[in-house]
Amino acid sequence: MALEELYRDVILDHYRNPRHRQPLEAPDRRAEGVNPLCGDEVTVELKMEGDRVVDVAVHGQGCSISQSSGSMMSEAIKGKTRAEIEAIAAKFHSMMTAEDETAAGLDPSRPGAVLGDLEALQGVRRYPVRIKCAALPWTTLEEALGPAG
Amino acid sequence: MALEELYRDVILDHYRNPRHRQPLEAPDRRAEGVNPLCGDEVTVELKMEGDRVVDVAVHGQGCSISQSSGSMMSEAIKGKTRAEIEAIAAKFHSMMTAEDETAAGLDPSRPGAVLGDLEALQGVRRYPVRIKCAALPWTTLEEALGPAG
């Protein structure tokens, strides 16, 4: 039972104290995501300057995995350009689907070095049904950002 | 294979040369019966004098069992009172459901003595799915006669 691997302290911390939860005054972009299977909801709001996300809000309701993932995501993307965000998202997705840490492009000897707090979510990999929870904020972000152009 | 028991000559004769097939000019009573499972159709028309069936027509389309049963029925009931017809119908139904001839109230030593040609239909008893065919004209007759009163 690797439950401690799943519910790491940093996840519970983000779940209980979500960052950037306060809705933005006048977001440039906004998207709402729902996981129809479990009902988890996430809203992503973005303030843009050109290609750069200068402010972000993520709020919603759902399980510790979806909500902490959103909170961690908000920290990871704030101030980043679209290209940088896409790179992070790609790493995040490969972490969720990879066989192990190394395959996921993480550095087992230096936890957090590549994806920061987000690396705490890698335990989700072993719980296939929960991967969608972790991914929900990211697919919602993708929708908010819209196609590049 | 007791097929000869089922398809006796007298049945085929009634099938091919149905009696009282000509529709009546002005029947007093009329009913149409359909076996929804196989589509067999029978129409029964009656000319009444008081309680007595003075003329009868039976026509329709379907298998040799339903059509010959109708033809034989027409002969058996013509000129009979309602009470007499009910007695014949009861004997016919018990012949269809009884275990054997004796149980059915027939006389094995004198074929035809009790129900005339209708006794030829007793082979149907061994083919449960065809019993409904044999019974169709009789249930239609019952409808045409309506409740006693």
Next chain:
Amino acid sequence: MPLLDTTAIRADFPVFEDRGLHFLDSAASSQKPRQVIEAMADFAAHGYANVNRGAYRLSVSATERYEAVRDKVAAFLGAGSSDEIVFVRGATTGINLLAHGWGSLRLRPDDRIIVTEMEHHANLVPWQMLARRTGARLEFIPLGEDHRLDLSGLDRLIDEDTKIVAVTGMSNVLGTIPPLDVILAAAREVGAFSIVDGAQLVPHQPVDVSTLGADALVFSAHKMCGPTGIGVLWARPERLEELEPIEYGGDMISTVTRYTATWAPIPQRFEAGTPPIIEAIGLGAAIDYVEKIGRQAIADHDTELTRYALDALGDVPELRIHGPVDTESRGGVISFTMADIHPHDLATILDQHGVAVRAGHHCAKPLLEILEVPATARASFYLYNTTEDIDALVEALRDAGEIFGVI
């Protein structure tokens, strides 16, 4: 303490060869005993042919076995005749048939449809859509403080304008069993079409339509040890006469010309196309199984387990039960939440302990709105459950509390 011989019963259910499984999700769907599995397999292997119109023995005997299940269902429900039994895909399909085939033709603007605040979506959304199509108004018998129905306004809700009263026989979230007699009597008084959603009730309690007082009742086989793909609509003959078929095709017609068709007799008229034949055989075997054990015995067993569980869960810190906390008029369905742990997280942790519970809105979103929770975890009991299952649940819940640091 429970009344059933669960050792023998569990031996009938192959899934429990996995000794570590504590299956507490029978309200979603029950497990299947080998008696049902084998009856279906055996029929499919040696007795199968399409039913009706078959002139050969295999088809005749398949038709007879299929129709014998109709008789069995009629007897099981106390129906006056097998012609009152319509085979449908499940409870959902049965309710939709009534809404489309009766409601659409008969409701007028400002007529009323009454449901309760604790309906499953299957007994809510069809009525919402019927209201939209016809201009009728949908109204709700409210939930009281005690998680039971508040009938104080019933007279105002069920009046001469009320044409349909559709009420669950047992809440699949709270476990609450409403006072059906009172509600159905009120419906009868005004001549409304009264419908009981028996999806949770029929598998768990003796139900006799000859005394129930409803016009129609639906249930699904799969929650009663039976297969998926089949359920039952029972209705009074007068109501079936009023019902129009909504699916058209083979076996439901009497005559067909190029431009017109007339319908077959009831109940065939409501069963277009090849029916769920193998599933009907499974339903028959499920009824035999449930009857052998006894519906009253099953209900008592549920009650004992519920009592034990309410007790044991009452001792778990931070745990909150949504639903009646005694066993009065309630079935073996217990919804709960624990501190700020999301029910999905609870379910994942419980699953690691081998405890299978459902988490979510249980297809009853308006009810969860009222309960002011977005989701609950739900444990539900059936004839194969034991107090050990509940002990495992409680232990797993304590572990969850510890992992989340709430206890």
Next chain:
Amino acid sequence: MPLLDTTAIRADFPVFEDRGLHFLDSAASSQKPRQVIEAMADFAAHGYANVNRGAYRLSVSATERYEAVRDKVAAFLGAGSSDEIVFVRGATTGINLLAHGWGSLRLRPDDRIIVTEMEHHANLVPWQMLARRTGARLEFIPLGEDHRLDLSGLDRLIDEDTKIVAVTGMSNVLGTIPPLDVILAAAREVGAFSIVDGAQLVPHQPVDVSTLGADALVFSAHKMCGPTGIGVLWARPERLEELEPIEYGGDMISTVTRYTATWAPIPQRFEAGTPPIIEAIGLGAAIDYVEKIGRQAIADHDTELTRYALDALGDVPELRIHGPVDTESRGGVISFTMADIHPHDLATILDQHGVAVRAGHHCAKPLLEILEVPATARASFYLYNTTEDIDALVEALRDAGEIFGVI
């Protein structure tokens, strides 16, 4: 002469342990191989739980296995995506869904619905009723002298007013396979919703929707070695977007409030309530079975048996075949009558010889009207049939002729 190894295949079908059975009624429903029976029994025994929303492993894996069958069906049909596959109760339900969920909303008075004169009631009566509801006109592509469709008037039939073209993939009475490419191209030209009733076609021929040219296709599992209670509606994504759900309840919603609901994504939107889960597993196993043997090989086998049968039946005095008498564009379904012997009598006599054929109107009354017979007897072939089955048929027919004194 037939191409399949029927000895091995028949060993897969427990029903043929009865050596005397000549089963020639697969057009009504096929027999089931043990691979299908066992897959269902095994799943019901050890892998079963309700699908969707389940947070425990048993339910997750059941959901995955259920959804994997959707993928399998998509691949089987050459669909672009699994989202184009809707599980329904059967072909009948699929057609009714299209008629209610698309037709009712989109058809206007004087719009046209085109079918053929050889439709099964399942692909006729729903359109009759749709025409009645909407004021649209139903018209027929006529049958030609040769028991094939007469397409000479197609241009006039399928024009700008034509909104729906629904055509059988293979006649269940005549065996005729219509020139689908021509009809579907005409429908496409005018933007009509084109629907293929694949109930007889899909189990017997390779069908690839990516080249078929239809907007939608339906079939039933039970005619393809699979279980009763499940079928498939495939439709183009654009068409599914246009389709409104007609059954409401659990699993098909996105949000529900007291008075309103929004729908789940496609295809879940069309699958209200607990789906036929065990049956889906059976359908998956049936596809595996059919694919292992090969659909082209099955089609070739059907053709060889049909050739043999047409030949042999041609030698039986007084026997009349209703349908094409060569194997060009026809499947393994042969309707016949014999002198004045009623088909039910034929079927009873054949049954005594162990030969199972169907007799009646085969749910195609308007076609039989045209054929000027109230009923036919019908023999139909599938992958387990042999030339011995046909020899037995012929011998039994001769016996019937003798009993009735016509030969």
